[in-house]
Amino acid sequence: MRRKLTEATELRVQGGTLSIVETRLWSASVIPHPANPREYGRRQYPLGGSGSTVATTPEPGSLIGRDAELELCIPTPDLLAQRLEDTKDRLLRENPLAYDIAAEGVLQPLTVVALTVVHANGHPRASLLVAADGSSRVSAVHSLLDYSPCRVAYEWGRDDRKYRKEINRWIRHAQKQGWDGLREDERQKLRALTVPARVVVGFDPHSQTNQRFHTAVRNFIGLTHIRPPRPYGPAVENEAKADAVLDSLVEPARTGPAHITDAEKHWFAATVTAEEVLAKGLSRHSDVRAASIVKSLLGGGVGTSRRVNEGIRSLTAKLRPKREERVDIAVELILRPLRAGKEGDLGFIRSRRAALQRVYRLPEIEDLPAGPLIESDEGGGRALEQLRDQALEEAGLGHGNDGRLSVAQTELAVKAVYYMAVAEPMALQREIFGGSGDEDDRSPATVLRAMLSCRRGILQAYEVVRAGRRGDKLYEVGESGHRVVTATGSHRELTDSLVRHAYTGEPLAEAAVGYPAAAVRWASVRNSVDSLQRNVKVMAAVPQQVGGRSQVEEEGWDPAAVAALREDLDHIDRSVARWSDRHKELELLREAEQDPTDTID
Incomplete structure (x- = not known):
């Protein structure tokens, strides 16, 4: 740090120039700003007559005789200690960053200034480092490390021996265990042990304004948070994430090949021409x-x-990106070619984005196996007609009506809905909210599942893909797969209301006995198991405190309740295992009957 003092850089702010040094600081040496501007809207002021007995912490001023140091005058150390704890708790609630920082540490530097605390009761002065910008990050770091900000301020700030002891215990532990020998929670703490920082070491006010240092600091915070540059917006953010995700997928994995090829990366990114797509052996069809x-x-x-998620984290440092975020990124990639010529029609893209984001949340998409599509232009790919026929077979077995589409049904649905969403008028839109009560408020994914669960809907989806690839309008088809002719002799154009009316999602009458009926019940069982797994994960994620470790992982759960649950699960396990054994037994009998080499001497 001392060497860097000679290499300070200048940062212009309103009213002057700050001299800053970029370095890394131990997290045990920095505290949140005690008068954090994020809390302005909730502060209780004495003039309001709220009756609160808690004194308001004043704004720091400039320390006389020092160029770049703040001064805070308060009655007692207890007041500042309570203020720091309140600030930490509020920031953890309103701007939770602990999970993200646990994954990657603090990536963006804090802006740190020196603060001298003067106590009216005669307690010795305290010299502190406070985050003029970055209090939320400091609070998250302290939460991960189980640090109390008042301990940082009044114990470690005053006793250098205790401060070094806290840091050294982590250094020694890491050296003893090695990175691979550490638990994940210990790795998270080590990532948070230091923070990047821009430390303000000087201030040169403009001669015309002769501005004070504390005003310059407040102006800097204002430019960062109160009047920042206009946000990019979710669409732009998803575009940036999409490129990061493609970069992640094209890189070979630690234990296997890359998830996509370089040609597919550029195809997905829409950075190649139609001619280059064909030359690379990829499909010319937008739905493919x-x-x-x-x-x-x-x-x-x-x-x-x-x-x-690795790609998303490389840009955002999110520890657990949600599935909805992955869906939004995929949709943004899909929409890239559509924006050509639509710059002035924001409504066109916005409505298509909303519909596709809703429909591609279809849970069955997660079950699609890795590898090429069933129907594609790649070597070995089947024809669209074969995809249709396989989807019809799956529907005949009860898939879709059992609550989940099978593989071919899902692929045909994904392809058909692309053209249904981009059509004019749209043949499938997002659900309607707040109407008279008669509107169909099912999500597009639910409507699509109902459509692909019956013969007519599969033939409709097949015809949608065929028409979409030709650039034709989309028309309704009947049970035969031919276009429906109205009383006037014309064809009926496919619309959202027509699709919703035709495919209500009611189970087929014949799915009452046999395999189709059993498949409906199996889907309910499967959904219940999925729900159980989700609920277990949700329960395991409940922290002991904000940003803390799992309540059940730390404290466990009632053994009697767990034993009763395990007994129920064992009973279910034995039942389904018996069904599986019976199925295998029948398969062996059928194979024996069909084996021509199996003869009796």
Whole structure:
């Protein structure tokens, strides 16, 4: 740090120039700003007559005789200690960053200034480092490390031996265990042990204004938070994340090949021409591209989710990106070619984005296996007619009506809905809220599942894809798959209201006995298990305190309650295992009957 004092850089602010030094600080040496501007809207002021007995912490002023140091005058140390604890708790609630920082540490530097605290009761002065910008990050770091800001201010700030002891215990532990020998919670703490910082070491006011240092600091905070540059907006953010995700997917994994090829990366990113797409052996059809993006970013189970999340974290440092965020990123990639010529029609893109984001939240997409699509232009790909026929077979077995589409049904749905969403008028839109009560408020994903669960809907989806690839309008088809002719002899154009009316999602009458009926019940069982797994994860994520470790991982749960639950699960396990054994037994009997080499001597 001393060497860097000779290499200070200048940062112009309103009213003067700050001299700053970029370095890393131990998290045990920095506290949140005791008068954090984020709390302005909730402060209780004495003039308001609120009756509160808690004194308001004054704003720091400039320390006389020092160029770049603040001074805070308060009655007692207890007041500042309570103020720091309140600030930390509020920032953790309103701007929770602990999970993100646990994954990558603090990435953006804090802006740190020196603060001298003067106590009216005669307590010795305290010299502190406070985050003029970055109090939320400091609070999150302290939460991860179980630091109390008043301890940082009044114990470690006053006793250098205790301060070094706290730091050294982590250094020694890391050296003894090695990174691979540490628990994940210990790694998270080590990532938070230091923070990047821009320390303000000097201030040169403009001669015309002769501005004080504390005013310059407040102006700097204002430019950062109160009047910052206009945000990019979610669409732009998702575009940036999309490029980061593609970079992640094209890189070889630690234990296997890359998730997508370099050619697919540029195809998904829409950075190649139509001629280059064909030259690379990729499909010219927009629905195949959309389905490939959806499958590559949203299908393939946990393995795909991890790779996509790696790309998101490289840009945002989010520890656990949600599935909805992955869906939004996929949709933004799909929409890129559509924006050509639509710069002035924001409503066109906005409505299509909303519809596709809703429909591609279809849970069955996660079950799509890794690898190429069933129907594609790649070697070995099947024809669209074969995809249709396989989807019809799956519907005949009760899939869709059992609560979940199967693989071919899902792929056909993903392709058809692309053209239904981009059509003019749209053949499938987002659900309607706040109407008279008669509107169909089912989500597009629910409507699509109902459509792909019956023969007519599958034929409709097949015809939508065919028409979309030709650039034709979309028309309604009947049970035969042919266009419906109205009383006037014309064809009926496909619309959102027509699709919702035709495909209500009611179970087929014949799905009352046999395999189709059993499949409906199996889907309910499967959904219940999925719900159980989600609830277990949600329960495990409940922290002991804000930003803390899991309540159940630390304290456990009632053994009697757990034993009763495990007994129920064991009973279910034995039941379904018996069904599986019976199915295997029948398969072996059928194979034995069909084996021509199995003869009796």
